[in-house]
Amino acid sequence: MTILLSKRLQQVASFVPQGARLLDVGSDHAYLPVALIVAGQIEAAVAGEVVAGPYQSAVDTVGSAGLEDGIIVRLADGLAAMQPSDRIDTITICGMGGRLIADILDKGRAELSAVRRLVLQPNNREDDLRRWLTAHGYAIVAEDILEENGKRYEIIVAEAGQQELSELDIRFGPFLRQDQSPIFLQKWQQECAKLEDALAAIPIQHEETRSAISQKIQAIKEVLHES
Numbered sequence: 706m707t708i709l710l711s712k713r714l715q716q717v718a719s720f721v722p723q724g725a726r727l728l729d730v731g732s733d734h735a736y737l738p739v740a741l742i743v744a745g746q747i748e749a750a751v752a753g754e755v756v757a758g759p760y761q762s763a764v765d766t767v768g769s770a771g772l773e774d775g776i777i778v779r780l781a782d783g784l785a786a787m788q789p790s791d792r793i794d795t796i797t798i799c800g801m802g803g804r805l806i807a808d809i810l811d812k813g814r815a816e817l818s819a820v821r822r823l824v825l826q827p828n829n830r831e832d833d834l835r836r837w838l839t840a841h842g843y844a845i846v847a848e849d850i851l852e853e854n855g856k857r858y859e860i861i862v863a864e865a866g867q868q869e870l871s872e873l874d875i876r877f878g879p880f881l882r883q884d885q886s887p888i889f890l891q892k893w894q895q896e897c898a899k900l901e902d903a904l905a906a907i908p909i910q911h912e913e914t915r916s917a918i919s920q921k922i923q924a925i926k927e928v929l930h931e932s
């Protein structure tokens with residue numbers, strides 16, 4: 706069975722180390738672990754799902770591909786899908802909000818000690834996720850930003866380690882901010898234009914709100930002028 710991954714999941718897959726033992730949390734159809742096993746990129750995987758419908762979809766995909774030996778599908782909340790005997794060393798959590806990803810990691814902290822790499826693809830609140838990672842002994846080792854079907858997605862790759870991040874790093878991403886890719890520039894130029902419109906609509910006497918928005922605009926301009 707060949708699975709053609711979306712561009713977003715292909716980019717996520719590119720950060721999964723060769724020979725990994727993977728837990729994919731919120732796997733839905735299990736497309737990511739199936740594609741990685743078929744490509745020979747990973748040794749084994751657990752596809753975790755907390756909702757019955759997507760869990761059944763994952764069971765069906767793995768079953769139709771005849772991959773039950775390589776991929777275990779478990780109905781479980783977050784990192785509870787992982788058992789010590791799985792020897793998981795890499796976790797992917799994709800397609801959820803940044804806060805939910807941070808909550809899943811936080812709830813499963815006890816399970817994380819043997820895991821070498823986290824590949825995370827938040828749909829929003831990337832800043833909250835970066836804050837959780839640096840506050841809990843993770844260093845961001847790579848980042849990516851991509852666009853697919855008119856939506857932008859960020860990918861954050863983290864490994865155990867200490868890292869000091871500034872507020873600008875937390876908001877914009879330490880690597881993304883340095884790389885200044887065209888998609889990154891587009892994202893923040895649009896955000897800046899939205900904030901400028903919002904500022905123009907706020908009456909002059911609402912000083913606090915105006916000042917908060919002005920600071921956000923200033924931060925964007927500072928980062929966009931770094932290149």
Ligand code: SAM
Nearest residue numbers: 730731732733753754755756759782783799800
């Ligand atoms: N990871 C796939 C992707 O990126 O295409 C599917 C993303 S889908 C939008 C999010 C999935 O995460 C849903 O199937 C949902 O049931 C599952 N999910 C949400 N919270 C979860 C949790 N705490 N544990 C396991 N799965 C969860």
